[in-house]
Amino acid sequence: MPIYEFICEQCGCEFEELVRSSSNTTGLLCPECHSEQVTKKISTFAAKIAGGKATSYWGGSSSSSCNTGST
Numbered sequence: 001m002p003i004y005e006f007i008c009e010q011c012g013c014e015f016e017e018l019v020r021s022s023s024n025t026t027g028l029l030c031p032e033c034h035s036e037q038v039t040k041k042i043s044t045f046a047a048k049i050a051g052g053k054a055t056s057y058w059g060g061s062s063s064s065s066c067n068t069g070s071t
Contacts, residue, residue, distance in 0.1 A: 002018075
């Protein structure tokens with residue numbers, strides 16, 4: 001089962017969830033405000049460069065979680 005990233009439309013919390021199907025996201029609740037108004041995000045991914053030793057990352061956003069404490 002893949003892990004998908006979601007964002008809560010009510011409080012803006014970003015979270016990850018292990019789901020059976022990307023099309024069946026009913027019943028997901030925000031871990032912060034328990035809202036059902038969550039949207040699947042387009043996730044970033046990593047890919048190994050052919051012949052290279054470095055891993056290249058696309059997307060530019062880093063993983064974040066709710067309650068980071070930054071203001």
